[in-house]
Amino acid sequence: MFLSAYRSCSRLLIGALLLVGLAACSTLGQRDPLRIAVAGIEPLPGQGLEMRFNVKLRVQNPNDTAIDYNGLALDMDINGQPLASGVSSQSGSVPRYGETVLTVPVTVSAFSAVRQFWGFAEHTPTKSVPYTIHGKLAGGLLGTVRFKDKGELTLPESTGAGTW
Template identity: 65%
Template sequence: MPFFRSLWSGRAARLAAILAIVTLTFSGCAGLFGGDPLRVNVAGIEPLAGQGLEMRFNIKLRVQNPNDSAMSFDGVSLDLELNGKPFASGVSDQSGSVPRFGETVVNVPLTVPAFAAVRQAFAFADAAQSGQIPYILRGKLAGGLTGTSRFVSQGTLSLPALGMAAP
């Protein structure tokens, strides 16, 4: 019986040590996950060569980190809605880091399926009176040491005036 008691106390001690290490590790990382969300804004849009009936764009995202530790990422995913309807999506295997209290620009190619473009053309005709198109950009910066960071950026796009130019 003393053999089993010493074996059990040895296992219990090892289990307690493992639990203590895991607890300390996660509490040490808690500061990384409890920070403020990233700020993501569209910095620019450039046309890309399309394939078939698709339109393609390169969207430049300015990612700002308001935290006191760098945030690394390994992949980006985006979904763009115009007028409350899905319009474009894109992914990139770009990796990098957003420095503490810093910013970086991330490039993501977006694809607009032909049917989405046709559907939005009709929506643009309806929105031409107000000249404003609401958009929502949802995405995530994946991976890295801090895990996946999701973001949402929304606003309105201004359509150019469609009136006739005076001579």
């Protein structure tokens, strides 16, 4: 009899824990995506054949809760090809219904630069080039927020004085 009551209580407790867990999970992921824009690019000293830049990202949080982060990863593609990547161990918070500017050092390898050069040489030059940035703000076990942005870079007009 005691064993039967124990099983009933344990089943009731397990059921209650599952319901609480499902309720908690349903509140996760109901966030609007972050809005990301490249706010600036500054050159950094490189080594060997690589190029380095500080990419400044304007991060807007359209949600009613702040997003805390303790790391950042970023990848940039141009014309559908990888160009640069970088990581930063900075930490902070993007306030609720607020914005902040994050700086990420990125590296362009010599191979990526050559691949982009050949891609431009093979195709008819246009006035703009598509780009994609994607990455994540690391925030622990369940707090990581991924982001993605697409756009077009407008190339400067040639003055006719020479090319590349």
